[in-house]
Amino acid sequence: MPADSGDNQPDMSAFWMPFTANRQFKAEPRLLSEASGMYYRTPDGDPVLDGCAGLWCVNLGHGRLEIADAIHRQLMTLDYAPNFQMGHPLVFEFAKALTKIAPPGLDRIFFTNSGSESVDTALKIAMAYHRARGEGQRVRLIGRERGYHGVGFGGLSVGGLVNNRRAFATLPAVSHLPHTWDAGKNAFSKGLPLHGADKADELERLVALHGAETIAAVIVEPVAGSTGVLPPPVGYLKRLRELCNKHGILLIFDEVITGFGRLGAPFAAQALGVVPDIMTTAKGLTNAAIPMGAVFVDRKVHDAIVQGPEATIEFFHGFTYSGHPAACAAGMACLDIYLGEGIFERVAKLAPVWEEALHSLRGKPHVTDIRNLGLMGALDLSPRDGAPGARGYELLNRCLKAGLLVRYTGDTIALSPPLIVSEDEIARIVDILGGVLDEVA
């Protein structure tokens, strides 16, 4: 078994990397081999400031002993128990504990193992809800252009990123709202952009086209993340909520990124003052120490499905690892940290510092827009002639050499540091980015 190929690199041929240019990466690998607090370390020992919380998920910083200890203890007490027709005490305790930070009414929780599974679960709950109420013809799902809802067939169908969709068949009854970004009117907005609430009115057009009685749910990210951080226009989410109410359509917020403190409240629903019927989460739920997702469901939706003869399974859906004991233990430890360290309040306090720091990059070469909300942010760069994405990729590599991990999609650079980031570290992120922007041709 060759452990390495002779130059201290592991043999990389067997691992088919997700969402990666495999051959390009393997020709010039970027490896991270250790992490603690706000920093990764490369195999050469170089520190790398984590500007992305891994992949929007390590909200509490790396190497949290409390989480590792809780997982270890749980594995030695009860490593696994099925939750199909059986149960273990911790999963009930954890679900109950999560309801304490949930938006009002969303106090029924279905566990999954990822954001994608949470999304597909939520879409199925929406259809099951309407069917249980005698409206089984409501199967149409409405997503949004530039949305990202993971890679299951449900999530990819309601998602709106063309590269994720073009090679695959998608669900038949799916429509999309327009995305909310309007560079002409909103470029360099701080926080929520002022223009575009009327984009929610497109839902009326879809209702007029398909009939409200065929539509099960609308799903949106409160702040579109993976497409490059698009905060919702002022009033947009409220308008969507009103229209969904008017037409009996369920509103799903995909809070896989915005959940667990990213916007300075437990969820975007609280930060932005609009409560959906169903909320999908993952990532920060366990600080990514162990995979887990959770779908928060309004009690009326749950109760409509969980009825009928008591001996009958009400919802034919679930995963072998739904509510895995080790993941529940990790989640409990995270919840203690979120609440014990006042993480949500901390983010709310830091958000204006983050905003000012990011917007100080306005005027740097190639920067065409800067967006921010909570501790999320993004910069758009003008693409290089004939080579879209090349400038973003160069920026990623140069930042890494300078000791900063950023995320790029095309020519957009996204930032979402762990929520324990200090003001000095925010300054450092912006300092490195500014220096690299000056260098990038």
Ligand code: PLP
């Ligand atoms: N939904 C949103 C909003 C996401 O940002 C992501 C991942 O980034 C997902 C769903 C999918 O999550 P996962 O990669 O855990 O399946």
